[in-house]
Amino acid sequence: MPELPEVETIRRTLAQHVTGLEIREIKLIWSSAVCGWEDQSFEYLVTGRRIKTIDRRGKYLLIRLDEDLTLIAHMRMTGRLNYYAESQEPEKHTHVVFQLEHGEVHFSDVRKFGRIQAIPTQLCISGSSLCKLGPEPLEAEFTPEVLKERFGKKTLSLKAALLDQHVLAGLGNIYVDESLFQAGISPERGVDTLSEEEISRLHGAIRNVLQAGIDAQGTSFRDYRDANGEKGSFERALQVYGRGGEPCKLCGQALERIRLAGRTTVFCSKCQR
DNA sequence: AAACGATCCTGTGCGC
DNA sequence: TGCGCACAGGATCGTT
Known part of the structure; x- marks a missing residue:
């Protein structure tokens, strides 16, 4: 996608x-x-x-x-x-x-x-x-302070907030799950429960994951191709998306697969708190 | 006002 | 082997 x-x-x-x-x-x-x-x-x-x-x-x-x-x-x-x-x-x-x-x-x-x-x-x-639309996550203007401000007084889950294009533009199901894994934060957490340090970690993870995705020419999980008909290669770097039930690459525990904000969500309940 | 569910589509893959 | 059905998902709209 x-x-x-x-x-x-x-x-x-x-x-x-x-x-x-x-x-x-x-x-x-x-x-x-x-x-x-x-x-x-x-x-x-x-x-x-x-x-x-x-x-x-x-x-x-x-x-x-x-x-x-x-x-x-x-x-x-x-x-x-x-x-x-x-x-x-x-x-x-x-x-x-x-x-x-x-x-x-x-x-x-x-x-x-x-x-x-x-x-x-x-x-x-x-x-x-x-x-x-919300801010562009890879632009210099997007700082941890901006992310905090975008969450505002909302109380919804991180998963739902990060999928909302009005909060932040460009993330979908794959990169939300990957960003939350890299940040070590559970998708079920409310956006109002994050500490300053966690916001900062999430901000860094979002930017890392998106840049790595671009560097790999995207993720071809199923249908995606670029204008030349070429697949991307980021699916090889995926840590959680599409890996429900498989072992976490950090701790080995089986990854959770739940339905959250209407989307399939995969995460590690041990590494993501 | 915020948050949730239904909707649009069709190919894939599973269970029986 | 074949059939039927659940599932995949972004944005929009309507409802609570």
């Missing part, structure tokens, strides 16, 4: 191929995957525009086009953006094909949850759901 490290990897691999290229034609195979601005169709807005840069905010990919238009793409669980230098027949779950002046980009999604939306760039700053 693309979380921050996976979306960042897609951003980097896609940008290498498509920066500066014009979008010549859109093929909509399943039109619900895209959404235009007001009554204008997605094809009308996007066709003929040039790709300037590609940014990322949390798990959102922001494809900046000229004339101040932005494509906001979200992969949800199984979405993919693939670049092909040569024209390709769309695969079974490909919903949109962007034909560029060189090559094409295919947006595919088995579970049909991913979306691409075209909106005026200024609306990304005020007026879209993007401006409600």
